Amino acid sequence: MDTIVGILLATLGAGTPLVFAALGELVSEKSGVLNLGVEGMMIVGAVCGFAVAAESGSLWLGVITSIVAGAGTALLFGVLTLTFQANQVAAGLALTIFGVGLSAYIGLDYTSVALTGMAQIHIPLLSELPIVGPLLFSLDPLLYLSFVCFAAITYFLYRTKAGLLLRAVGESPESALSLGYSVIAIRYMAVLFGGAMAGLGGAYLALVYTPLWVEAMTAGRGWIALALVVFATWRPARVMIGAYLFGGVTIIQFHVQGFGVDIPSQLLSTLPYLATIVVLVLISRDINTIRLNAPASLGKAYHPSV
Amino acid sequence: MAQRDRTAVEPRLALSGITKIYPTVIANDNVNLKVYPGEIHAVLGENGAGKSTLMKIIYGVTKPDRGEIIWQGKPVEIARPAEARRLGIGMVFQHFSLFETLTVAQNIALGVDQEFDLEKLSAQISEVSHNYGLPLDPKRMVHSLSVGERQRVEIVRCLLQKPRLLIMDEPTSVLTPQAVRTLFDTLRRLAQEGCSILYISHKLEEIRELCHSATVMRGGRVTAEADPQQETASSLARMMIGRELPVCEHGTARQGGAARLVISGLSRPADDPFGTDLRDINLQVNGGEIVGIAGISGNGQQELLLTLSGERPLNRRDAAAIKIDGHDVGHLGASARRDLGLTFVPEERLGRGAVPPMSLSENSLLTGHRSGMVRFGLIKANKVKEFAEKCVKNFDVRCGGVHAAAKSLSGGNLQKFIVGREILQKPNVLIAAQPTWGVDVGAAAVIRQELIDLRNQGLAVLVISEELEELFEICDRIVVIANGRLSPIKATADTNMEEIGMWMSGLFPEEREQPVVRESGHA
Numbered sequence: 110m111d112t113i114v115g116i117l118l119a120t121l122g123a124g125t126p127l128v129f130a131a132l133g134e135l136v137s138e139k140s141g142v143l144n145l146g147v148e149g150m151m152i153v154g155a156v157c158g159f160a161v162a163a164e165s166g167s168l169w170l171g172v173i174t175s176i177v178a179g180a181g182t183a184l185l186f187g188v189l190t191l192t193f194q195a196n197q198v199a200a201g202l203a204l205t206i207f208g209v210g211l212s213a214y215i216g217l218d219y220t221s222v223a224l225t226g227m228a229q230i231h232i233p234l235l236s237e238l239p240i241v242g243p244l245l246f247s248l249d250p251l252l253y254l255s256f257v258c259f260a261a262i263t264y265f266l267y268r269t270k271a272g273l274l275l276r277a278v279g280e281s282p283e284s285a286l287s288l289g290y291s292v293i294a295i296r297y298m299a300v301l302f303g304g305a306m307a308g309l310g311g312a313y314l315a316l317v318y319t320p321l322w323v324e325a326m327t328a329g330r331g332w333i334a335l336a337l338v339v340f341a342t343w344r345p346a347r348v349m350i351g352a353y354l355f356g357g358v359t360i361i362q363f364h365v366q367g368f369g370v371d372i373p374s375q376l377l378s379t380l381p382y383l384a385t386i387v388v389l390v391l392i393s394r395d396i397n398t399i400r401l402n403a404p405a406s407l408g409k410a411y412h413p414s415v
Numbered sequence: 416m417a418q419r420d421r422t423a424v425e426p427r428l429a430l431s432g433i434t435k436i437y438p439t440v441i442a443n444d445n446v447n448l449k450v451y452p453g454e455i456h457a458v459l460g461e462n463g464a465g466k467s468t469l470m471k472i473i474y475g476v477t478k479p480d481r482g483e484i485i486w487q488g489k490p491v492e493i494a495r496p497a498e499a500r501r502l503g504i505g506m507v508f509q510h511f512s513l514f515e516t517l518t519v520a521q522n523i524a525l526g527v528d529q530e531f532d533l534e535k536l537s538a539q540i541s542e543v544s545h546n547y548g549l550p551l552d553p554k555r556m557v558h559s560l561s562v563g564e565r566q567r568v569e570i571v572r573c574l575l576q577k578p579r580l581l582i583m584d585e586p587t588s589v590l591t592p593q594a595v596r597t598l599f600d601t602l603r604r605l606a607q608e609g610c611s612i613l614y615i616s617h618k619l620e621e622i623r624e625l626c627h628s629a630t631v632m633r634g635g636r637v638t639a640e641a642d643p644q645q646e647t648a649s650s651l652a653r654m655m656i657g658r659e660l661p662v663c664e665h666g667t668a669r670q671g672g673a674a675r676l677v678i679s680g681l682s683r684p685a686d687d688p689f690g691t692d693l694r695d696i697n698l699q700v701n702g703g704e705i706v707g708i709a710g711i712s713g714n715g716q717q718e719l720l721l722t723l724s725g726e727r728p729l730n731r732r733d734a735a736a737i738k739i740d741g742h743d744v745g746h747l748g749a750s751a752r753r754d755l756g757l758t759f760v761p762e763e764r765l766g767r768g769a770v771p772p773m774s775l776s777e778n779s780l781l782t783g784h785r786s787g788m789v790r791f792g793l794i795k796a797n798k799v800k801e802f803a804e805k806c807v808k809n810f811d812v813r814c815g816g817v818h819a820a821a822k823s824l825s826g827g828n829l830q831k832f833i834v835g836r837e838i839l840q841k842p843n844v845l846i847a848a849q850p851t852w853g854v855d856v857g858a859a860a861v862i863r864q865e866l867i868d869l870r871n872q873g874l875a876v877l878v879i880s881e882e883l884e885e886l887f888e889i890c891d892r893i894v895v896i897a898n899g900r901l902s903p904i905k906a907t908a909d910t911n912m913e914e915i916g917m918w919m920s921g922l923f924p925e926e927r928e929q930p931v932v933r934e935s936g937h938a
Contacts, residue, residue, distance in 0.1 A: 270531035273521055277514045284512035287476060288526050289496030397688045401516050401556075 114243055116360055121244075121252060122318055124356025126151070126310040126327075128255045130334035131341075131348045132262050133306020137183075138338055139266065140299035141279035143408035145201025146186050147307050148331025149208020154179035154308025155315035156212040156219070159322040163222045172251070172312045179308015180301045182208055187300040191293050194410045209325060219322045226320040227251065251313050258306070263345045275299060279404030282411045292411055307331065333382060340389030343402040347392065355385040425488050427452050427611045428473070428504075428580055433482035435468055442468040443479070444635040450580065455602060455612045457622040457643060459655055460632035461855040462826065466615045467509070469632075470582050473613070474506045475499040487579075497528055505573030509584040509615075511565050513557050515689070519568050520553035526572045543574050547601050558689045562711050563594045570601070580611045587621060591711060592883065592916035599625055617655065617856070619648040631655055652856070661860035663888055665867060672702030675875035676757075676844045677738040681745075683722060683729065691715040691899040693722065698894065698901060700844070700875040705866060706904070707890035708879045709915050715899035716879050720848050723877075724759040725749035739844055753782065756843030760834055760850060764826060768833045771822035775814060776803035778821050779836050786840055802839065810835035811861065827858030834862055838869060845869060846877045851885060863889050883912050897921040 130147050137144050144150075157178035162171025186204050189195040227249040236246040266272040275295060278285045282292040314330070315322055333355060341347035358381040366374050393399065426449040435443040443465045450456045460466045471477040473484065475493035483490055486502055493499045499506075513522050520537045527536075537553035544551040549567045557565060566586065573581055583602070587595045602612055602625065614626055622629060623643045631639040631654040639654040653659065681696040693715050700706045710716060721727040722737070729736060729745040737745040739755045749759070761767040769778045776799050780788055788798045803817040812832045814824050821829060830850065837845060850866065851859035867889055870876050879896075880886050886893055887907060895902040895918040902923035905914075917923075 270524060273517070273531075274525060277517065277525055280514045280516055281512075283510075284514060285525075287496070287508055287512040289475065289500075290525075400688050405515070 114240060116357075116364070117244055119360040120353055120357040121248070122356070123359045124353040125252055125255050126314045126318065126330055127334050127337060127352035127355055128259065128349060129310035129313060130307045130331060131337040131352060132258055132345060133303040133310070134334055135338045135341075135343060135345060135348055136262060136266075136275070136306070137299045137303030138407055139279045139343060139404055140275050140296045141282060141404050141406040141409070141411070142190065142296050142300050142303075143197045143201065144183065144186055144204070144300060144303055145198060145335065146182065146204025146208065146331075147303075147334050148327055148329070149205035150179045150182045150304045150307035151208075151311040151314070151331045151334075152212040152325070152327045153182045153208045153215075154311030155326060156216045156311075156322060158308070158312040159222075159224070159315040159320075160215060160219055162224055162316055163219055163322075168224070168227055168316055171316050172309070175308040175312030175316075176305045177308070179311065180305040183300050183304020183307070186304070187297050190410065191296055191300070194412060196410065197408050205331065213324045216322050216324060220324065222322065224316065224320045227317050249317055251309070251317055254309075255313075259345060259349055266345070276404070279406060282406055296411075307334075310334070329382070333385060336386060337389065340386065340393045342393045342398045343404065347389075351385055351389050354388055355381045358384045424451055426450060426485075427487055428613075429485040430469075430473070431483045431485065433469065433472060433479050433484070435465075435472060435477065435479050441635050443472070443482075446482070446632070446635075446637055448630050448637070450611045450613060452579075452611055453606050453609045454628060455606050455614055455626045457626035457629035458613060458615045458632065459617065459619075459622060459629050459651065461617055461656060463634075463855065464632040464655075465635040466632055467584060470506065470584055470613065470615060473499070473580075474504060474582060500528060500576055503577070503579035504582065505576055505578035505580070506582040507566065507569040507573060507584065507586060509586075509588070511569055513565055513568060515556070515558035517557060518553065519551055519555050519557060519560075522557055522568055523553075523572045523575065527575050539575060540571055544571050547571075547574060547604065548597065549601060562713060563590055566590070566598075574605075578610055580613065581605060582613045582615070584615045585617075586614075587616065587618065588881070591919045592912050593920065595621070619651045619655075622651065623648065633657060656856050661857060663860060663863045663867060665889065666871065670703075672704060672873060672875070673740075674699050674738075675702045675740055676700040676846075676877060678723075679736060679738075681722065681729075681733075681736045683718065685718055685899075686727070691718055693718050694899045696901050698904070700877050702843075702873045702875050703870055704891040705870045705876040705878060705889055707886035707893045707907075708877070708896050708901075709883055709886050709893055709919060710879075710881070710896035711919055712881055714897050716848070716896060718899070719896065720759075720761070720846070720879060723846055724761070725752040725757075753785065758782070758837035758840060758842035758845050760830075760837055760845070760847040762848040762852060764829050764833060765822060769821040769829060772820050774818045774820055775807065775812075775824075775832060776800050776817040778832075779803040779806060779817075783836055783840055806832060806835040806839055809839070810865070825855075827854035830854050831858055831862060834865055838865060842874060844875045844877070846879075848879045849881065850878060851880075851882070859885075883915060886915075887912065895919050895923060897923070 130151055134144060134147050154175040158171040158175030161174040162168050182204065186200055189200045190197045229247050229249050232246040236242045266276065274290060278292050278295045285292055311327065314326060337348050337351040341351050362377040362380045366377055428450045430446060430448040433443050433446040446469055458466050468477060472479045475496045475498050484493060491502065520533050520540060523540060524531060524533060524536055540551060540553045549571060551567050551571055557568065586598060590598065606612055616622055626643050629641045629643045630637055631641060633655065641654065643651065649659065678696050678698045681693060683693045685692050691714055722729065725748045728748050731746040734743040734746040739752065739757055742755055744752050744755060765771045779802050780794065780799050783802055788795055788802065800817060807814060807817060810831045813828045834850065850862050854862065866876055878886065878890060890907050892904050892906050893910060893915060894904040895915055897919060898921050902918045
């Protein structure tokens, strides 16, 4: 029983960076902006957070720095694509390359530094419960925060007027403009939020999950987050499922490697990526769900005519 | 409504000296306009006359460069639509400002400035729509609504704000004649309740029937103010275009042409979940006749056009569902069909009919390469230029020469060029979608006349259009597409707009046309 709880716990941990990054990207894409720079924003968030935490000794200061760094990187993307109408795909790719390079430079001095990770918060009484207790009620604070983010984003998108407006802008910016809304301002906010969340994902990776700084440590998680959003047909609950699926398979393949199964470890490490994409492709085959949930103007530069 | 004493009341809205200059064009030049309470005021003008810009200025979407807006006696500045709505101005857009993947209630919530409570709003929507005879289900998704219903969403959105001035931008261009009646009843009722209505249109008969006064615009200026009920359609047209309304010479169709385009038993599910399935389409177009397909957009026209043009060919086993001059072409792509003499004028001029940044001569190469413009895979530039020049000359395309980019032409001129390009290739069958959509009255008449001339040369012409007047003007036979099915076909002389309008809402008799009927020659 303890092994299973252990695996599930590790699954939560491995999935959480994706939860943050993918939920952020989901909000950005719902407003019609395709930001392929998730990987770059994540890793800049990770390194900045780690550096500040290592220098100051405060993990929380590190987390905040990650958020700001992620949003700052996103701002760069926003200026390029929203203000100067650059192509979103090209700008996003550039952002990733830029972010990976920049993070390697900033992280030069921190590669051998070790941090103590975040302490878990044990919720009294509830954490005493068997299985559920350790799984849901004695977690690290950022994991709780990821649950809160999921709930808040779902509520925001589907229950508030601002969320409705965000989705509307992603579908038809022209209509939103003729109703008198500022498309660019709304998209800026969505992009910045997406960047902040990617930064938070990076923080989780570098400050909680490992907690170490290793060059290129995001290891394609930003790209998986992007794929998750698409294959989850832009729905937050499916993003969560996908993220934990990825986390679960990551952990399981570690265990399989540990048992000494005769499969090259390189092949086993591809499993999480493969499994996540296969499952999500299968559940997203319904073209109706795609049409209803995909932001129709995704990735298109918006030229206000007035 | 009879003449009112206009000086006794204060105008609800007065514009004075409104000017808006864009880099290439003066959209509004010193425009003055007055609308009184309870008045339906027409703003009449061709495409590009500046009507839409003027309305956007009133609704706060666009800022004027000069001029003053006076609302109920007080000068105001309307910087944003929300401010216009606060004053009591509502607008129903020509291209609706709706979001397809949201429900009716959600769409309306985005356009009203009140507390966000969908339950309460739904109740209000039901109440208002019931009161004005505009039934609407607040929970329906907008993509599942017909065009008429979408317009209702826009109108109800305005009515919820209890408007003092309602702007209707070309509201009838997408409606069946019956739906137009209902709309007019609603507008008259609103006017009686004291709401002012600005009614933008280029349809003269409608304006004469509905409006109490009219402001006529041409080239950004006000050219006349008139009482439409005292004017005739042709006197209004003179004010609008500055000369007589051109009339097409139709003549009678040559009987007994051979079947050139035959569609039999064509069924096909839509690719797009919001699209329309085509169901058992049977149609024959003979040489020497124009057949028109009427219908409200979104009833399968797009799917049918893609299938006919060859952009979305059928499977090989359905090859016989479409025949051109006796050849099975259902499985062939667009290019192979063109080799057999099919030409196609799509609805979207920019992007589908022509490549916007390319020059006219490059654009003529796109479909004209069959007429000796290419040898050994190399372009013969002088031939291309000749072709384009001929096209520009024969079809009176106003442009800056054959090297001008397609996107630099006005809609009407580009359409003349595209139609001309197709005609010069001496086709056997011509399919045209909305051939005069967004084209000014003069150019539209030229294009229609060209289609009629083609028919007289023995071509089979198929026209798909939402404009009933146009179909009745040029077609020899008319059929209606509704919900992906075709109605029985009727000779234009044996039917009328009322009947076709009824059929457009899907109510037509279920008998089926015999797929292939050889006409015996009774000329």
